[in-house]
Amino acid sequence: xxxxxxxxxxxxxxxxxxxxxxxxxxxxxxxxxxxxxxxxxxxxxxxxxxxxxxxxxxxxxxxxxxxxxxxxxxxxxxxxxxxxxxxxxxxxxxxxxxxxxxxxxxxxxxxxxxxxxxxxxxxxxxxxxxxxxxxxxxxxxxxxxxxxxxxxxxxxxxxxxxxxxxxxxxxxxxxxxxxxxxxxxxxxxxxxxxxxxxxxxxxxxxxxxxxxxxxxxxxxxxxxxxxxxxxxxxxxxxxxxxxxxxxxxxxxxxxxxxxxxxxxxxxxxxxxxxxxxxxxxxxxxxxxxxxxxxxxxxxxxxxxxxxxxxxxxxxxxxxxxxxxxxxxxxxxxxxxxxxxxxxxxxxxxxxxxxxxxx
Numbered sequence: 009x010x011x012x013x014x015x016x017x018x019x020x021x022x023x024x025x026x027x028x029x030x031x032x033x034x035x036x037x038x039x040x041x042x043x044x045x046x047x048x049x050x051x052x053x054x055x056x057x058x059x060x061x062x063x064x065x066x067x068x069x070x071x072x073x074x075x076x077x078x079x080x081x082x083x084x085x086x087x088x089x090x091x092x093x094x095x096x097x098x099x100x101x102x103x104x105x106x107x108x109x110x111x112x113x114x115x116x117x118x119x120x121x122x123x124x125x126x127x128x129x130x131x132x133x134x135x136x137x138x139x140x141x142x143x144x145x146x147x148x149x150x151x152x153x154x155x156x157x158x159x160x161x162x163x164x165x166x167x168x169x170x171x172x173x174x175x176x177x178x179x180x181x182x183x184x185x186x187x188x189x190x191x192x193x194x195x196x197x198x199x200x201x202x203x204x205x206x207x208x209x210x211x212x213x214x215x216x217x218x219x220x221x222x223x224x225x226x227x228x229x230x231x232x233x234x235x236x237x238x239x240x241x242x243x244x245x246x247x248x249x250x251x252x253x254x255x256x257x258x259x260x261x262x263x264x265x266x267x268x269x270x271x272x273x274x275x276x277x278x279x280x281x282x283x284x285x286x287x288x289x290x291x292x293x294x295x296x297x298x299x300x301x302x303x304x305x306x307x308x309x310x311x312x313x314x315x316x317x318x319x320x321x322x323x324x325x326x327x328x329x330x331x332x333x334x335x336x337x338x339x340x341x342x343x344x345x346x347x348x349x350x351x352x353x354x355x356x357x358x359x360x361x362x363x364x365x366x
Contacts, residue, residue, distance in 0.1 A: 012097070016084065016110040024080035024114070031072035036061060050145045060145070063137035066129045067253065070122050074290040077118045078317050081111045081298025086305035086314075094303065104364040108299040115295020123288035127256050135254045159250070164239045166191065173266055174245055175273075180205050181245070184213060186236060196222040199236060211238045252280035260284070275342060279335040283346035286328070293354050294321070300360040324353050 040061075047057055085107070088094050097107055159171040163186075172183025181204040188197040201216030217230040252260055260281050267274035301316060328349040335345020 012102070013110045013113075016088075016107070017114060019084040019088070020080045020111050020114045023083050024076050024118075027076035027079050028069070028072060031076060032065070032068055035068050035072060039064075046145060052145050056140065056144050060137055060140045063133045063140065066125050066133045067137075070125050070130065070287070073118055073122055074294040075317075075321055077115050077291045078294035078298040078321065079314060081115070081295050082302040082305070082314055082317055085111065085299060085302030089303065089305045104303055105361065108296075108303065108361060108364075111299045111302075112292070112295050115292040115298075118291035118295070119289050122291055123285070126284055126288055131254050131256050131259070134251075138251070138254065159245070161240070161245065166193065167238075169238070169240075171245065175267070186238065190222075194221075196220070199234075201234075204236075206242045209235060211236050252277060252284075257281065257284050275338065276336050278342040279332055279345055282335075282343050283332055286346035286350055289350055290324075290328075293324075293350055293357065296357040296361055297353065300357055300364065303361075303364050324349055327352065 040057075085094065088097075094104075094107060098104070159169075159174065161169045161171065163169050166189040168187045168189070170185040170187070171181050174181050182202070184199075184201050184204045186197075186199040187195060190196050198219040198221075199213060199216065200219075201213035203215065204211050204213045212233060213231075213236050214233050215231075216234075217228055218234070220227045220229070250263070255263060260277060264274045264277050264281060267277065297320060298317065305312075328346070331340060331345040331348040333345075334340040335342050340348070
């Protein structure tokens with residue numbers, strides 16, 4: 009039986025590898041044409057574009073992996089059914105569920121690979137890609153995000169802003185420091201505040217102090233509320249706020265804890281946290297769907313069921329996006345929203361596969 013398992017896995021992996029190459033290639037070509045105007049306007053050289061897409065590859069890999077797994081299961085088992093190999097296996101007292109097991113194992117391995125990539129490779133790679141896009145292509149002010157998700161932002165003039173926590177949608181900042189430097193980069197003033205908010209008059213900081221170093225003696229002035237001349241609007245800081253895909257599962261969970269402790273709504277980020285595990289499991293679900301399709305190809309042909317994978321995958325991602333949107337809006341619990349597509353399609357695929365037993 010081990011020999012048979014290796015044969016099925018080998019056939020499935022060969023087709024999955026081919027699909028991955030094709031899908032990644034198509035993704036890159038389409039994305040390049042969409043961004044070509046921006047690259048030309050920014051006069052980006054080829055090296056910058058290549059570096060940008062190299063760092064985008066891990067995320068692209070996780071996005072196209074489920075479709076590759078599904079098609080690999082359909083085509084590999086469908087080809088075996090067409091060549092009467094599946095019939096020979098059944099005549100050898102091998103059940104349909106046992107035949108499907110190696111392909112499902114490939115789907116499980118793909119989900120583990122997707123989770124590993126999302127957790128350890130995608131966050132730093134995506135951060136590097138976004139930094140290239142922001143600073144080298146769109147020529148936005150430089151910034152740096154620390155491991156604790158703090159933001160260092162080079163504002164207009166000789167001014168640097170340190171942000172401990174930002175909620176872009178609400179235009180609120182928790183923990184802000186503003187450093188004013190002289191032309192020779194000597195610190196002349198520093199403002200530290202517990203929070204800052206955006207309003208019609210600009211930025212208002214609260215509960216802090218102002219340190220002036222260009223006076224003698226040095227003057228420290230505490231304040232309850234003070235207007236600051238900060239030219240950047242909330243949308244400017246929103247561009248550099250760390251995105252969920254730039255954080256691993258543990259980093260995002262720590263970020264949510266910081267939001268909750270500071271009194272900021274963390275619903276959106278909790279949905280994104282559960283979406284990481286839900287999306288990593290898609291390959292396993294797609295493998296079961298592909299197997300249930302592939303074992304049915306004896307009556308209708310491989311291409312029909314390959315075509316059936318397209319609307320099935322489209323329906324899955326539509327339901328996944330709908331569930332995430334509803335959860336972000338509060339209509340569904342943060343855990344259920346990202347997982348509702350997996351639960352429904354997983355149950356349907358298992359029922360479909362169970363009907364093929366024997």
